[in-house]
Amino acid sequence: LNVLGHILQINPEKSHIEKIYSVIEKVYETSDEKLQRLTLDALTYFARNFPDYASRIKNLVLPKLEYETFGIATIIFSLLDVIYNQTGDKSIYSLAKSTLDSLDSPAKLGALNFFRNNIPDDQREQNEWISLFLKNLKDIDNAIGVRTNTIYAINDLIKYNNSKKTLLSDIKQFTNDFDPDVKSAIIQTLTEQYLLKNAQVDELLEVFSQGIEEHDYVVRLVVLQSIKSIKQQQHKLEDHFRKILEKASSDESQAIQEEVKAILTIE
Numbered sequence: 001l002n003v004l005g006h007i008l009q010i011n012p013e014k015s016h017i018e019k020i021y022s023v024i025e026k027v028y029e030t031s032d033e034k035l036q037r038l039t040l041d042a043l044t045y046f047a048r049n050f051p052d053y054a055s056r057i058k059n060l061v062l063p064k065l066e067y068e069t070f071g072i073a074t075i076i077f078s079l080l081d082v083i084y085n086q087t088g089d090k091s092i093y094s095l096a097k098s099t100l101d102s103l104d105s106p107a108k109l110g111a112l113n114f115f116r117n118n119i120p121d122d123q124r125e126q127n128e129w130i131s132l133f134l135k136n137l138k139d140i141d142n143a144i145g146v147r148t149n150t151i152y153a154i155n156d157l158i159k160y161n162n163s164k165k166t167l168l169s170d171i172k173q174f175t176n177d178f179d180p181d182v183k184s185a186i187i188q189t190l191t192e193q194y195l196l197k198n199a200q201v202d203e204l205l206e207v208f209s210q211g212i213e214e215h216d217y218v219v220r221l222v223v224l225q226s227i228k229s230i231k232q233q234q235h236k237l238e239d240h241f242r243k244i245l246e247k248a249s250s251d252e253s254q255a256i257q258e259e260v261k262a263i264l265t266i267e
Contacts, residue, residue, distance in 0.1 A: 028060060033071075066107065076107065081110075137171070155188075221255070232266060248260050
């Protein structure tokens with residue numbers, strides 16, 4: 001596949017293109033995941049460089065989307081994203097929404113990435129996506145990473161349209177979630193929105209105070225990284241943030257203590 005790709009880059013003759021695509025189509029039926037990933041890379045190259053093949057590629061990958069592993073389904077959706085941006089195929093946009101509406105689609109992460117790359121301007125469309133986001137946040141049976149990336153998608157939407165900042169109160173409901181990655185995503189989102197003046201300092205302090213008490217080391221570290229980001233951008237730290245640093249300075253983790261020292265030395 002790699003050699004055939006190099007041939008196309010050197011000499012993209014029409015006869016070569018069709019022959020090589022036919023080989024890729026046949027290889028795509030493999031059950032070997034590593035080879036599947038390489039094949040999808042090759043199909044993505046075709047979608048970007050030979051838009052005449054977009055429809056054939058879409059028809060090739062769609063039937064397998066719901067039957068693949070989580071990782072492969074995510075890559076397939078990235079490929080569909082390329083096709084959407086090349087062709088404007090609205091069926092792919094509709095597929096992203098129906099995928100998020102599904103109970104157990106392996107392509108949910110891909111659909112979330114698709115939204116983050118293609119946030120709609122239409123308010124009605126944005127509201128439809130919001131409903132899907134909130135539905136997925138409540139679904140604790142989602143695959144690992146789906147709920148976390150749902151929060152990041154909400155963050156992107158608020159950056160795009162700050163009239164949606166009321167969604168911050170919706171995600172704050174999950175600050176006691178069992179998944180530490182969800183907690184970290186909430187902390188990072190509120191920090192970014194605070195710096196954009198879409199979140200209040202009281203909201204931030206609430207999640208920081210909870211986060212610095214977490215058993216999970218990563219959540220505590222994310223709190224400190226967020227405080228570091230604030231200091232770097234505002235060139236100062238308010239007393240309420242310093243109190244959190246003071247608590248973290250006696251943390252059982254040496255790495256946490258070192259991070260506190262690093263923050264305090266930032267000019």
